[in-house]
Amino acid sequence: MILRESNDSDYNAILEVNRAAFKSDVEPKLVSNLLADPSAKPLLSIVAIIDDEIVGHILFTRCSLVPDKAISLYILAPVSVLPKHQGNGIGAALIRKGLEILANQGVDLIFVLGHPSYYPRFGFKPAISLGFETPHPIAKEHLDAWMVKKxxxxxxxxxxGKVICANALNEPEYW
Structure with a gap:
């Protein structure tokens, strides 16, 4: 498996991976909007390739904190793997690679709204209890899904403080 930063020629395959993984058009639209959103940049988009086919994708986009602090923040959203390749560690490899690249770039914090039994294995902790508010209110039963990694x-x-994400992700339906 090859992991590399995506390029413009990967665009359609990235959208197709997201469509297949989530069985929805919501995530491909979000990814397309984030890739074009100046407020999401600089962003990190990584693809996983097996036998010359893009089988996975992860996207990290810039976010900020209110009150403003002199720190660098990103949010992971989304990570996707083609259904026939799920359960083989591709998503985990994409997450680890992204965290490694962002750490080397001097990023301070990474946020995710994701499955609370999956992301802690990568060092994510509940963000609400550490004082980080979501960009939009989320249901009480999902508060533990809002996580941060230092x-x-x-x-x-x-x-x-309150996390403010890129304009394309800053819509209530994503929260």
Missing amino acids: LNPRVGEDIK
């Missing part, structure tokens, strides 16, 4: 150990406990 990439920079120098980020102090005093860093708290």
Whole structure:
């Protein structure tokens, strides 16, 4: 399996992977909008390739914190793998690769709204209890799905606030 940053020629395959993985047009539309959204940049888009086929994709986009702090934040949304390749560690490999690249770029925090039994294996912790609000209200039963991973150990406990994501992701239906 090859993991690499995506390029413009991967665009249609990325949308198809998201469509197949989520069995919906919502995620491909979100990915398309995020890739074109200036407020999401700089972004990190990585593809997984097996036998010259894009089988997985992950997208990390820039976000910010209110009150404004001099730290670098990203949100992971979404990660997708073709159904026939799910359960083989491709999603995990994409997550690890993205976290490694962003850590090397000096990013401080990564957020995700995802399955609370999956993301902790990558070091994500509940964000609400650490003082990080979601961009939009989420149902009480899903609060533990809002998680954060600290990439920079120098980020102090005093860093708290409301996360503001890229315009394309800043819609209530995604929360």
